[in-house]
Amino acid sequence: xxxxxxxxxxxxxxxxxxxxxxxxxxxxxxxYSTMIxxxxxxxxxxxxxxxxxxxxxxxVAGYLTEEAEHCLASEVDEAQIxxxxxxEGR
Numbered sequence: 001x002x003x004x005x006x007x008x009x010x011x012x013x014x015x016x017x018x019x020x021x022x023x024x025x026x027x028x029x030x031x032y033s034t035m036i037x038x039x040x041x042x043x044x045x046x047x048x049x050x051x052x053x054x055x056x057x058x059x060v061a062g063y064l065t066e067e068a069e070h071c072l073a074s075e076v077d078e079a080q081i082x083x084x085x086x087x088e089g090r
Contacts, residue, residue, distance in 0.1 A: 014086055017082065018079070018082060018083065018086070021075070021078065021079050021082060022079065024075065025072060025075035025076070025079065028068075028071055028072065028075060029068070029072055032064060032065075032067070032068035032071070032072075033068075035064050036061060036064055036065060036068070039057065039060060039061040039064065040061065042057055043057055043058060043061060
């Protein structure tokens with residue numbers, strides 16, 4: 001098991017920066033989740049009615065899901081870099 005203790009004390013500003021990054025990532029996740037949930041509701045209605053718009057709407061849902069995954073992966077990478085810097089005292 002690796003230690004998570006910082007090499008140097010972490011300042012209040014550094015804690016705030018990490019908390020802000022986490023908040024930003026959570027806000028992005030919430031926005032994408034809301035869009036995807038709305039689209040899934042539309043997909044269910046279109047499927048029930050046998051509407052020909054189902055295919056294009058599924059394409060949009062797939063696109064939003066991929067964008068959410070890429071965006072959140074980027075946020076996670078950035079947070080990891082920031083945390084590593086804090087642990088190393090940078």
